[in-house]
């Protein structure tokens with residue numbers, strides 16, 4: 001099964017992706033199948049990906065941007081993962097493991113790849129309180145028909161940092177067409193970007209994955225159990241931001257050092273230079 005990453009030209013993504021792929025190859029060998037979906041337009045990024053031997057699928061977001069909030073527009077790269085089922089480069093793949101670029105692979109994924117395929121998608125639950133907001137239902141228009149999606153509130157939300165997508169199911173009966181219509185028409189009502197869209201539309205159809213497949217570094221069990229560590233919150237280079245102070249606990253320091261170990265000396269210097277300039 002391919003491991004798929006999505007990036008655009010947002011700062012930091014490319015370096016995160018390189019480390020993610022290097023760690024995937026360290027765990028699963030140099031031929032571990034992967035794909036980078038690239039939503040940007042920079043020749044130097046494409047060169048960098050080629051130098052790293054990372055296969056690329058170029059894809060411009062199909063989701064309409066008219067209704068996007070300024071925050072969503074600034075983070076539009078995170079919506080790319082929602083469109084994997086329509087990518088020509090993945091037309092022959094029935095399932096893929098999507099991972100954010102800010103992950104570190106630490107232990108093999110065999111148990112995840114050989115387990116039963118989730119009927120729609122598999123995700124790990126967020127470590128937050130049950131989520132609720134004022135919209136009790138959302139509607140969308142698709143091929144001339146109006147559809148109503150009752151909101152499954154309050155719900156425990158699932159993290160979209162790692163998603164085992166059953167692409168074959170999403171393509172069947174054009175479920176992906178329905179979902180993307182819903183997403184484009186309701187993107188102004190969501191709290192947490194792409195993650196909200198997946199949780200609201202698929203709700204209880206999401207299969208819960210074991211925590212080891214998307215483990216933040218601040219959990220006490222992350223060092224022992226984290227097969228995929230997800231630097232959700234503070235990125236590995238962020239040792240100072242006050243707002244994320246509470247998330248730089250437990251194994252954050254050890255795991256950020258593990259992330260740094262994958263950098264080349266010139267990459268380490270670039271990061272250091274960025275910090276001396278104040279990011």
Ligand SMILES: [Mn+2]
Pocket residue numbers: 100101102161230231232
């Ligand atoms: Mn992330």
